[in-house]
Amino acid sequence: MDLEAIPGVGAKTAAALRDLEDPAGAIEREDVAALASASGVSEGRAARIVRSAIRDRHDDPGGFLSTDRAREIYDRALALLQERAVTAYGEKRLETFYPSTAPSRIEETRSFATRAMDRSVTEDALDALADVSPLSRPQSVTVRDRCLATADGETYAAARDAFPEMSVEVVDDARDLAELARGYSTVIALDEAFAGVDVDGDVRVEPGAIDDPTATIPERPLAFFATNRTAIRAAIDVHRAADLDPGTDLDDLDAALSRLDDDGSVVGDDELARLENAVEDLDAAVSTAESVANDRLKDAIKARDVTIEGSDLLSLVERGAGVDSLLSRELTDEYDAAVSEARDTLVDALDLPPEEADLARRAFPDDPTYPVERDDETISRLRESLVAQRDRRAAKQKRELAAELADRREATTRLVRRALELDVEYAIARFAADFDCTMPERGGRGFAIEGGRSPLLEEPYSDVEPVDYAVDGVALLSGVNSGGKTSTLDLVALVTVLAHMGLPVPAESARVPAIEELAYHAKTQGTLDAGAFESTLRDFAAIAEGSAAKLVLVDELESITEPGASARIIAGILEELASSDSCAVFVSHLAGEVREATAFDVTVDGIRALGLEDGELKVDRSPKKDHLARSTPELIVEKLAGEDDRQFYDRLLEKF
Template sequence: MELEAIPGVGEKTARALRELDDPAATVESGDVAAIARAPGVNEARAARVARGAIRRRHDDASRVLATDRAREVYRGALGLLKERTVTDYAEKRLETFYPSASASRIAEAQAFAAEATKHDPDPAVLDALEGVEPLEDPPTVRVRDRCLATADAEEYARAEARVPELSVETVEDTRDIAELARSYASVIVLDEEFAGMDVEGDVHVRPDALSTPAETVPERLLAFFAENRERLEAAAAVHETVGAADRTGDADGDAAPEPAADLDALRDALSRLDEDGTIVGDAELERLTAAVDDLDTAVSTAESVADDHLREAIRERDVTIEGTDFLSLVEQGARVDSLLDRELADEYDTAMGRAREHLVDALELAPEEVDLAERVFDDDPSFPVERDESTVSRLRTELAAGRDRRAARLKAELAADLGELHGPVEELVRDALELDVELAIARFARDFDCVIPEVRDPDGRDEGDAGDEGVGGADDGSSGGFRIEGGRSPLLDVDFADVEPVDYAVDGVRLLSGVNSGGKTSTLDLVALVVVLAQMGMPVPAEEAALDRFEEVHYYAKSQGTLDAGAFEATLRDFGDLVEGADGRLVLVDELESITEPGASAKIIAGILEALDDQDAVAVFVSHLAREIREAADYDVAVDGIEAVGLVDGELRVNRSPREGHLARSTPELIVEKLADDRGGDFYGDLLEKF
């Protein structure tokens, strides 16, 4: 895949995406979290990249949302879905669902949504999702006890790029390698030409070292698991909770899928790893680590043990030196050490034994380490007791080497185990995050009594396939347009339970009339919402819905007051562009007459309706000038009406579902009619006759 061919991906973003292990597959997968692991690409940007890849895959150049109001409806619909997510990932992932005119994309998204709505959102699962986040790459770990060595300049550059954790050294011959072996605990030589050399130290010739990073630098894999420990544990908990919910739920339902990773093996591996990526739980490594750390303290304490014993021995014994002996010792330049050797030899041996015993016990030294430890204090008497610094240094070096060898072996073993889990745990986390996306859709569908709509291909419909008569006198939808039964908009500023259901079907160009506050605008909102959600591939808030796949949705909200000349001209220009190519478009317009004087508005709307009708467009225009528009039009304009039942205690009672072929009465007409009925008299009767 050519990354720059993805809509919205420029050279800079493509360069960042190429840093991923498999850029094409990652982008194609739509995995927002995986895409966001590219340097400098956040989740919002990753969602746009994924959306662009989807468009490219479906050859989808459509831009369904053609007006600001249509885009507002999309944002509202998307917001309702996002409100039902738990993770930030799911919020961004939902942004990859967009209103499309591509039949294959809509079908793909609908299949995903249909599977999602089968879920029963369990509160325990939602709680478990709280801790799940996308996996992150840890900061580069610097490993200082190991290096790579090569005599090739190109190999040197590749090594620096592929294994930044290790120092890379240049060598010319075995002498250089031997020198490195004295500075590093381990040397990995990349050049095969050095195979078979005899060099003292931990030196390995591995030409494949750059292609097997888990063996070369196991710290990388350990750091990844340490960095993501909480995320992995949270994902494991989600899958276990799903499994528990499945076991206690409907026995006839589909069983929860097996987790992608062996959770017991994962937890066992994590138990051997500290939060900073070091090995834990191995007694021998802990002993060696403690011995290196505590060596100086243990030696000092051992010195004190010996000194305390000698001091007590001297206090408790009388040492007699005859004059001739004293003179002889002085003449020989003897020191106190000589007196100790002569008078307290046994006590000195005991003190040395106690010092050595303390050192061995304090450091928990192994039998093979004891001999060197015992040489820390030699047998030549002295007071205070003195350590042999060179022997202490050698002991430290041997203990550290043992520690490093043990740690390296354990790291390699754990990295091998984790290497087998690396792919599965990425899938484990991805499955948990995707579950949140699916549960958000399921919750949306349940909260708003949704159904998966039928989205038809307008080009593939047989014109003779007219069905039974459906809602509002229109057919069942097979002749085009849209049909909604029992639709309720969750975007209204009332509790969803209080929203009255609406039935409406349109298969051409319609005027929608009705009383003020009767629900005309909310009906347009419902139509726009159902179409937008349907072409996103999402369930829609209705008992049943069917619609054509529209190329564009043009929704014009009610203008706030009469427009000045410039704005009026611009508005007419927009409608001029609209009617130039209205095929495959849905046009929704709310009270266009408010842009200018009523008389002129009626003529303008009539002209727009004529143009749309000539092109077999699907359109609904809300207007209070239905009579005037019909009179101005040169064809029989279809009019639907939201019928008012009457006034009850000063409140309007309305049948919210538009009635086909019905010019709805206005609110003033209803009030005059009520007064005529209540009060009688010629005045109210004459007024009523004028409507």
């Protein structure tokens, strides 16, 4: 895929995307999270890239939302969807859904939405989704306990390129290998020529190590799984709760992850834990054992009456003997017992097996001393032995676990991706359920909505009155103030936007026109000055003269200028739209005047006022066809005429 061929993707962004493992696949999957992992690409930018790629794939010219109010309706519809997503990924992924004019794109999304609506949303799955996030790259690892060794220059360069995480050393002979083995717990010789070389330490000859990165640096795959462990285990829970096909054995994957710590180390191995504890506790255990011996020997000395003949004492002094000689002569058994207890204490504290216990016992010499003293050289050798065993055991465990997990990386990536996509499906399913949605039909010049209820209103959705409304061609919509004219336009716009997004709409049934543009003009606040008035007329000229099929919704255009001029302007615009393939609804308090000024028989629909009840207006929210609705002032005058015998109100009522 030529990334720069995607509209809006320049050379710099394309270069960043190429650093991804599979940028073309991510774009094809509409994987916003994968694209956002590229350097300098935000989630919002990633969503725009995906939208551009979708338009390019479906040959979609865009431009469906041609006015600010139309875009506002889309933004509010998108917000309702995003509120029902659990993950940040779901929110951004939903931004790739947009109102399109391309039938192939609409059908593609309808298929996705239809599958989503068939899903049964479970609370357990929603709870698990809260911890699912896109997989992230781990920080680079550094390996200090192992090194690679080679005598060949080309092999050295290849190893440096393949394994920047660890040291690569140049060696000439076995003596160099032995020197490296004293500084590293493991040395991996890359040359076959070193096979059979006998040196102290853990030196392994593995000519194929460069071709087996998982075995050579198991920290790589382990770092990936450790970094993403929470998200992966949450994705496992999502698949279980939602009964999704995981494509891998979830129990085995979960068990493998349970052996991995946050830092990429292996846990759950008793022998490794013993060695780690022994290394960590060595100094403390030696000090404790030393104290045990000295305390016992001190008690023995206090409890013992020692008699030395004068000639013996003189002889000891002449020979320069000290207390050690005295201990050797008089307290040999007690010293041996104290040292034996110290040795047992050390071996028990470190939980050493027989082969390690022999070295540990030599940490306290047989020759009597007081106080009892450790042999530091022996302690050092014991430490080196334990550290080497620990590192070799850890490396072995890492290699085994890395081999098991590395084979699952692709399946795990799909597992997390599927869980994130389920969040998108769930958001659509919850939107459809919360607002009693159905999939609309597309076709014809006009729209027809039955039982439509707008979720954009401030009141609780359950309290919203359903609306039936249909228009073929152009129509004027009249009605009393606060009767629901604007909310009806909002409902028509919302249903149209959602239908062209390929999503369900909040209605019992709906049909929308297959249009190329939605032009929704909101109510103008106050009379416009000459410049703004001219600009508004230019906008309507572009709408009226364009050849594309449109749905034009206009809320009280008469407020742009004087009422008489407004009626004539609206009539002229309606005449232009009536001669095109467009559908239009103009809300106007001048519906009667506009109808008189229009050169064709324009339909006037009305939201009927049922009367005033305790000062509150009662209306039928569904517009009645071919009905010019009465105004609120007329209703108030009618109410006063019925309550008062004075003829003033009757004569005033006749003026309407």
